Amino acid sequence: MIRRGGAGLLAAFLVLAAVGAFSDQLGLPSFYLILLGSICFWIAQATSWNILSGYSGYFSFGQAAYVGVGAYTTAVLTGRHGVDFFLTVPLAALLCGLLALGVGAVAFRLGSLRGEIFALLTLAVPFILAAFARINASIDGGQGNTVPIPEAADSFGSPQQFQYLLALAVAAVAVAVAYGIQHGRTGSALAAIRDAEDVAEVLGVATFRYKMLAMLISGVLGGVAGSVFALQIGFVTVESVFNLTIPLFVIVMAVLGGRTHWLGPVIGAVLIVTLQDRLSTYGLDAWNSIILGAVLAVLVAFSPDGLYARLRARPLIALGTLVVVTGVLGVLNVWGETLDWLVAGMLAASLLAIVLGSRRTTAAPRAEADEPAVEDEPEVVVSEPGERVAVEPGKVLIECRQVARYFGGVHALEDVTLDIREGELVGLVGPNGSGKTTLVNLLSGAFRPTRGELRVDGRDITRLAPHQIAHVGMARTYQIPRPFDSMTVRDNVAMAIMFGREPLPLRQARPIAERHLATVALDHLADAYPASLNLHQRQLLEMARAIASSPKVLLLDEALAGLNPAEVDNAVRVVRRIHESGITIVIVEHLLRVLNQLATRLVVLDRGSCLADGDPRTVLNDPDVIRVYLGRQAHV
Amino acid sequence: MNVIQAILTGALIGGLYALMATGLSVIWGVLRIINLAHFGLILIGAYLTFQVATSWHLDPILTLVISVPAMFVAGAAIQWLFDRLRLTEFNSLLVSFGLLIIIIQVTSNIWTADFQRMSADVNPYATLSVAVGRLVFPVTTLVAFGLAALVVLGAHLVLRRTFAGRAMRAIAQDRAVAGAFGVDHRRLSVLLGGVVGATAALAGMVFALSNALTPETAFEWFGTVFAVVILGGIGEVVGTFAAGVLVGVLSGVVSAVWSPATAPFVLFSAIILALLVRPQGLFAVGGAR
Numbered sequence: 062m063i064r065r066g067g068a069g070l071l072a073a074f075l076v077l078a079a080v081g082a083f084s085d086q087l088g089l090p091s092f093y094l095i096l097l098g099s100i101c102f103w104i105a106q107a108t109s110w111n112i113l114s115g116y117s118g119y120f121s122f123g124q125a126a127y128v129g130v131g132a133y134t135t136a137v138l139t140g141r142h143g144v145d146f147f148l149t150v151p152l153a154a155l156l157c158g159l160l161a162l163g164v165g166a167v168a169f170r171l172g173s174l175r176g177e178i179f180a181l182l183t184l185a186v187p188f189i190l191a192a193f194a195r196i197n198a199s200i201d202g203g204q205g206n207t208v209p210i211p212e213a214a215d216s217f218g219s220p221q222q223f224q225y226l227l228a229l230a231v232a233a234v235a236v237a238v239a240y241g242i243q244h245g246r247t248g249s250a251l252a253a254i255r256d257a258e259d260v261a262e263v264l265g266v267a268t269f270r271y272k273m274l275a276m277l278i279s280g281v282l283g284g285v286a287g288s289v290f291a292l293q294i295g296f297v298t299v300e301s302v303f304n305l306t307i308p309l310f311v312i313v314m315a316v317l318g319g320r321t322h323w324l325g326p327v328i329g330a331v332l333i334v335t336l337q338d339r340l341s342t343y344g345l346d347a348w349n350s351i352i353l354g355a356v357l358a359v360l361v362a363f364s365p366d367g368l369y370a371r372l373r374a375r376p377l378i379a380l381g382t383l384v385v386v387t388g389v390l391g392v393l394n395v396w397g398e399t400l401d402w403l404v405a406g407m408l409a410a411s412l413l414a415i416v417l418g419s420r421r422t423t424a425a426p427r428a429e430a431d432e433p434a435v436e437d438e439p440e441v442v443v444s445e446p447g448e449r450v451a452v453e454p455g456k457v458l459i460e461c462r463q464v465a466r467y468f469g470g471v472h473a474l475e476d477v478t479l480d481i482r483e484g485e486l487v488g489l490v491g492p493n494g495s496g497k498t499t500l501v502n503l504l505s506g507a508f509r510p511t512r513g514e515l516r517v518d519g520r521d522i523t524r525l526a527p528h529q530i531a532h533v534g535m536a537r538t539y540q541i542p543r544p545f546d547s548m549t550v551r552d553n554v555a556m557a558i559m560f561g562r563e564p565l566p567l568r569q570a571r572p573i574a575e576r577h578l579a580t581v582a583l584d585h586l587a588d589a590y591p592a593s594l595n596l597h598q599r600q601l602l603e604m605a606r607a608i609a610s611s612p613k614v615l616l617l618d619e620a621l622a623g624l625n626p627a628e629v630d631n632a633v634r635v636v637r638r639i640h641e642s643g644i645t646i647v648i649v650e651h652l653l654r655v656l657n658q659l660a661t662r663l664v665v666l667d668r669g670s671c672l673a674d675g676d677p678r679t680v681l682n683d684p685d686v687i688r689v690y691l692g693r694q695a696h697v
Numbered sequence: 698m699n700v701i702q703a704i705l706t707g708a709l710i711g712g713l714y715a716l717m718a719t720g721l722s723v724i725w726g727v728l729r730i731i732n733l734a735h736f737g738l739i740l741i742g743a744y745l746t747f748q749v750a751t752s753w754h755l756d757p758i759l760t761l762v763i764s765v766p767a768m769f770v771a772g773a774a775i776q777w778l779f780d781r782l783r784l785t786e787f788n789s790l791l792v793s794f795g796l797l798i799i800i801i802q803v804t805s806n807i808w809t810a811d812f813q814r815m816s817a818d819v820n821p822y823a824t825l826s827v828a829v830g831r832l833v834f835p836v837t838t839l840v841a842f843g844l845a846a847l848v849v850l851g852a853h854l855v856l857r858r859t860f861a862g863r864a865m866r867a868i869a870q871d872r873a874v875a876g877a878f879g880v881d882h883r884r885l886s887v888l889l890g891g892v893v894g895a896t897a898a899l900a901g902m903v904f905a906l907s908n909a910l911t912p913e914t915a916f917e918w919f920g921t922v923f924a925v926v927i928l929g930g931i932g933e934v935v936g937t938f939a940a941g942v943l944v945g946v947l948s949g950v951v952s953a954v955w956s957p958a959t960a961p962f963v964l965f966s967a968i969i970l971a972l973l974v975r976p977q978g979l980f981a982v983g984g985a986r
Contacts, residue, residue, distance in 0.1 A: 120787070122794075167969055176787045177731055178927070182969075185920045189961045196957070305916050309798055312791070350802035358795030362782045 070240060074233045081225045082218070091221040096400075098221075098293055100334045101228035105286035106307070107314040107326035108235040112242060113279040114312075115320030117272055118255030120176060122308045123164070123183030126190055127157045127280055129303035131287020133194065133201065136297035140206035146292065147211065153288035154281045160186075161280025165273045184308075191303035205298035208291045224293050231289050235282045239323040242278070246559060249567060251275055252321070253556055256545035263505055265531035265560040265610055306350065313357045319367025321547065328368055332411065335404050364415055371414040378417065383410040456483045458614055458645050459504065464513035465669075466499055473499040475669040476513070481614070486636075486646045488660035488677065490653065492689060495666040497649045498540070501616045504647075505537040506530040518613055532562055534613035538606075538620055542599035544591035550602055551587040554578055554609045561610030574609060580642070581605045581635050597628040601635060608639055615639065617648040621655060633659055653681060665689070699953055702832055707949020708942045709834060712842030715941025716900040717918060718925040719848055719934055720772075720893035726932015727869040728886050729786045730779050733793040736915040736922070737800030738775075738894050742768050742901020743910050744808055750819045750905075757820050757906055758840070764898040772894015773887045780886055797915065805912040814909040822906050837907035844899050849938040856934065865889060869932060920961065921948075924968045 077097070080087065084094055106124060114120045134153040138144040168182050194200055210220050217223040242248045250271040253261035262268045291297050310333065311326075318329030333353070340349055364371070372379050387406030390396055396405065459481040466474040474496045481487055489497050502508050503515060506527035515523050522530045536557075545553050554574035558565055565573070578584040581601040586594065594602060600620050607615055617636065621629050633655055640646050650656050656663060656677060663680040665673040667689045673680045680686055721735045745764040750757045775796065784792060817824065825836040856862035867875035868882055876882055908914070921944060929940035947967060948960045 120791075171969075177790055180787075180790060181923050181927070185923070185965055188916075188920050189965055192961050306798075309794070312794075316791070347802065347806045351799050354795040354798035354802070356795075357798075358792045361788050361791045361795070362784065365788070 066240060066244075070233075070237060074229070077229055078226060081222055081229060084222060085218065091219065094221040094225040095293075096335070096338055098225040098228040099338075100331055101225070101232035102286055102290050102293060103310065103314060103330040103334050104232040104327050105228070105235040106283060107311045107318075107330045108232075108239045108323070109279045109282035109286065110308075110311040111315045111320060111323075111326045112239055112282070113275045115315050115325065116242065116248060116251035116255065117275050118176065119272070120180045120312070121183040121279075122180050122312075123186040124283060124311045125187035125303050125305065125307040126160060126164075126183075127283025128287040128290060128307050129187060129190055129194075129299075130157050130160060131284035132291035132294075132297050132302040134284075135288040135291040136206040136208050137201055139211075139291075140208055140297075141202060145211065146208075147213070150285055150288045153284045155284075157280040157284025157287070158277050161276045162273065165276035169269055169272050169276075187303045187305075187308075191299050194299050194303070201297075201299075205296055205301075207296050208294075210292070224289070227289050228286075228293060231282075231286050235286065236323060236327060238278060238282065239326075242275075243323050246566070247271060247274060249552075249556060249559060252547055253545050255321075256547050257543045259507065259527070260539070260543045260545070261556075261560075262527045263507070263531060263537055264557045264606065265528045265562070266556075267526075267528045269526075306353075309350075309353060309357070313353050313360075315367075316357060316360050316365070317368055319369030321366075322369045325367050325369040328372070332368075332407055335400065335407070339401060339404050368411055368414060371417075372411075375414055375417055379410040379414045382413050383407060386410070457481070458483045458518055459647075460514075460516040461500075462514040462516075464500075464503060464510045464515060466496075466503060466508060467511045472669050474503070474510075477666070477669070477671055479664065479671065479674070481645065481647060483613070483645055484643075486640045486648065486659060486661045488656035488663045489647055489649045489666065490651070490656065490663060491666035491672070494668075496669045497666055498618060499669075500666070501537060501618050501647070501649060504530075504614075504616060505535060528560075531560075531610060531612075534562060534611075535616070536607035536610050536612035536614070537616040538600070538603035538618055540619040540622060542596070542603045544594075544599060544602055544606075546591055548590075549587065550578065550583065550589050550591065550594070551575060553591065553602060554605050557606045557609035563611065574605075577605045577609045580608065580638060582631075597624055597632070600624070600632065604635060604639065608642075608644060612644060614645045614647065617646060617650075619649050619651070621650055621652060629655060657681065700950060703949040703953035704946050705832060705834070706838065707946040709838035709842045709945070710949065711942035711945020712838065712845035713900065713903055713941075714921055714925045714944055715938045716841060716845040716848060716896065716903060717922045718929065718937050718941060719845075719852060720896040720900075721922065722926045722929060722932055722937045723852065723934065724776075724889065724893055725926065727865045727889060728776070728779075729872075730776075730784070730789040731786065731793065732775065732779075732893075733790065734775055734796040734800065735793075735893065735897055736918055737797045737804075738768050738771055738897035739901045739904065739918070740800065740804055740910075740912065740915045741771070742898035743905040743914075744804055744813075744901070745898070746902040746905040747813060747815055747910055748808075750815055754819055757815060757822065757902065761898060761902055764902060765895045768894040768898035768901075769891040770894070772897065773891035775894075776890025777887050779890075780883055801912045801915055808910070808912070810912060812909040812911050815905065820906065835907065837903070840906065841903040844903060845938060845941065848896055848899065849934050852934040861885065861888070921964070924964060928968060928971055 080089065081094060081097070084091070106128065109127065110121060110124050131153040134156055135146065135149040138149045138152070139146050164183065164186055168179055171178065210223070217226055242251070250261065250266045250268075253264075253266055254268050254271065258268055287302065290302070294301060314329030314333050315326045316329070317332065318327065319325030337349055340346065340352070360367075383406040386409045387402045390402035390405055391399070396402070457480050459479070461477050461479040464474055464477045465472070477496070477500065489500065491497050499508070503510050504517075506522065506525060506529075510523060514521060517530065517533050517535055520533050522533060522535075525533070545556065548556065551571055551574050554577050555567055555570035558570035558573055559567055575584055575587055578587055581604050583598060583601050583605060586598065591599065591602065604617070604620065620636070621632050624632060629652065636646065636648065636659060648656070648660065660677050662675065663673070663677045664671065665680060665686050672689060673683045673686050717739055721732060724730050724732050724735070742764050745767060746757055746760040749755055749760040749763055779789060779792070782792070815823070822836045822840065827834045827836065827839065856866060864875065864880045864885055867878070867880055868885065872882060925937060925940045925944050928944065929937035944964065948964055951960045951963045
């Protein structure tokens with residue numbers, strides 16, 4: 062499958078390159094070369110945008126910054142300073158790469174960054190750059206710059222052939238990069254960031270680094286394509302390259318084609334550019350933006366997953382429609398010329414795919430998974446003794462030294478000192494608001510303690526990022542399960558292996574993931590998507606994902622909340638089995654009955670400090686604990 | 698002296714930013730919708746003022762009689778649409794971006810992309826100014842500041858004192874729970890959309906008083922107005938006003954002391970710094986949101 066896609070990409074590139082190189086012999090008018098070159102430019106831009114925004118989910122509105130900086134670098138250096146064109150391309154790439162890293166370093170460090178804020182920040186970037194270029198006339202001489210055709214162009218035939226081949230090469234590189242990313246580790250990391258960023262971080266994905274990488278690749282590709290764009294349009298002004306319709310175009314293209322697949326932006330770019338070309342041929346330029354804006358609004362509201370998924374669900378019907386509509390119009394020789402028929406065919410095919418595909422795509426991936434989801438009886442885990450790993454008893458695994466955490470004036474934790482030894486199964490209990498979840502969040506790195514020190518396996522984790530803590534050997538589950546929705550159950554678990562303490566490529570991670578799924582009795586749902594799982598199954602998936610990173614300590618945050626009694630019993634068996642495999646467990650739970658049989662030790666928190674600690678029976682009979690749980694009256 | 702003049706003029710111009718930003722901020726804070734089409738409404742408001750004043754020789758301020766109801770209806774209609782589509786916060790940004798592009802193209806088709814300005818005989822305010830000692834204040838900025846203050850005060854009182862305002866704050870905090878207690882979210886949001894549309898008409902009128910219009914102007918408001926919204930704290934009307942004044946003063950002083958070219962850099966560096974230090978907004982006190 063992977064190889065087939067790569068081969069197809071190469072073949073398409075060679076055919077298109079041959080079309081360009083032998084356009085004279087084929088009798089292709091140079092108008093077609095310019096149109097194809099323009100399509101290639103937009104494929105490169107939309108793909109560049111998609112690598113960051115489609116894959117990672119951070120929508121950028123600043124694509125015009127890369128086009129502008131790339132085109133300006135080339136136009137100013139070649140046009141005003143006589144620098145060779147081919148020297149300006151790497152320089153444009155460098156400048157855009159630095160710009161991308163700069164923006165990313167600021168944006169992704171913002172503690173409060175959300176998708177909307179990122180979009181607005183990136184929107185500001187091309188404005189600032191455009192204002193800068195407009196005001197400092199010394200950069201471009203104030204009038205815009207003509208880009209001379211480089212001498213090397215002669216060996217490629219006409220200038221049109223040259224610019225087309227160049228744009229094609231850039232587009233091919235961009236698509237190949239997008240393809241490589243999607244099928245590699247980075248693609249998985251970015252998809253996880255898109256689905257649930259902080260969960261990815263806790264599972265060991267260095268989210269900041271991957272976001273910066275996506276930003277950098279996006280910037281470099283955008284800059285190179287912008288640099289070639291300067292040659293394509295021949296004359297560069299601030300207005301032509303720092304234009305707000307550029308982000309509109311790339312967003313519409315990627316959203317139309319589909320953002321999660323490398324082919325999506327390509328489909329979108331081909332459709333939009335040819336459509337635009339037809340509109341301006343018939344003098345409907347004034348309608349261009351109106352149609353684009355409407356396409357964006359309607360698509361986001363009604364078909365946010367894009368054309369690619371729809372076309373793949375019905376490839377034959379779409380292809381058939383394209384051939385039939387184009388062919389019939391061609392044979393009848395009505396409504397304009399070849400390009401019009403082709404555009405009509407593509408539009409008909411897309412519309413049909415959207416209308417027909419909507420029912421099937423929503424049902425298709427879940428059809429097989431639906432069956433088990435409605436089962437009421439949980440899969441019973443047979444209580445067989447797991448492979449019991451020899452545990453050195455007594456070695457301290459978690460050390461909390463006078464840990465405090467304040468939220469403004471609220472003292473969520475105050476001077477908690479706690480040791481947890483290898484092989485223990487510690488129940489962490491306390492009334493609501495006593496600081497249990499805060500402690501779990503501190504241990505997993507979601508927050509840093511206001512004061513105090515945390516050590517895991519002898520290593521100070523107080524200042525580590527969550528993914529580094531994961532690599533030390535800490536895993537956690539969330540009270541409300543947070544699976545990666547775009548991945549199958551198997552790949553959810555495989556993610557944890559790919560980015561865990563002993564990283565493996567996806568293909569090797571999958572069989573191991575199935576073993577972990579078997580541990581929690583979820584292996585029969587490996588191909589399902591998380592959306593079709595019930596609460597109990599999702600919580601089991603959380604556990605499978607957590608143990609897949611081969612942790613030393615597993616933090617279970619209210620993993621039994623909301624389950625019915627049969628499911629609780631099943632979950633307890635799973636927890637015990639995980640514990641027997643040699644993983645130390647800290648479990649936050651309200652059900653004292655369960656903890657009484659499960660835990661080797663109970664720690665009671667009350668209003669942020671440690672109230673009792675010890676053997677479950679002793680702790681549960683402690684008068685202070687009874688008072689905290691049941692109130693003073695009850696004790697009397 | 699120059700600097701004092703720059704500070705005061707900047708503060709007054711900040712009123713226009715605040716006027717543009719208040720509606721955006723309230724819709725974002727209460728309804729969780731980032732309505733970029735708001736800029737489109739301001740643009741149409743400005744063109745309506747221009748058109749009505751020019752063709753009927755009406756006083757530009759009196760054109761509000763037409764533009765305010767028109768923009769009320771438009772704002773309410775857009776809000777009704779958003780409500781029907783049940784968009785997420787982020788998708789509302791994309792959909793309204795599409796709407797904004799459509800509005801800009803439509804205005805450009807109607808009024809052309811060239812700069813248009815009300816001629817001096819229909820717009821007496823453009824050249825009037827009030828002098829206090831050696832300080833000079835153009836009347837247009839005084840009008841902007843006065844209207845902004847009125848709108849902000851009104852919005853603040855409505856949100857704090859009235860039943861509808863309390864209901865809106867309830868929606869802002871938890872839509873589902875507010876609904877369970879009988880708050881009719883749909884009617885309130887359409888009403889709010891209409892009122893916000895009306896403020897867009899005010900902002901458009903003020904802008905048309907002192908500036909030449911071109912459809913592309915809508916994009917130029919983006920940076921500054923969002924800066925004001927974010928600095929003020931999303932959904933905080935009083936904060937938005939203070940942030941508008943602050944941003945106005947900052948750009949005024951930077952332009953006067955260095956050069957107008959540096960104003961955007963200083964402004965955006967200030968915003969990023971502010972976001973790093975106080976992500977919830979400089980003036981947020983935990984009100985509407």
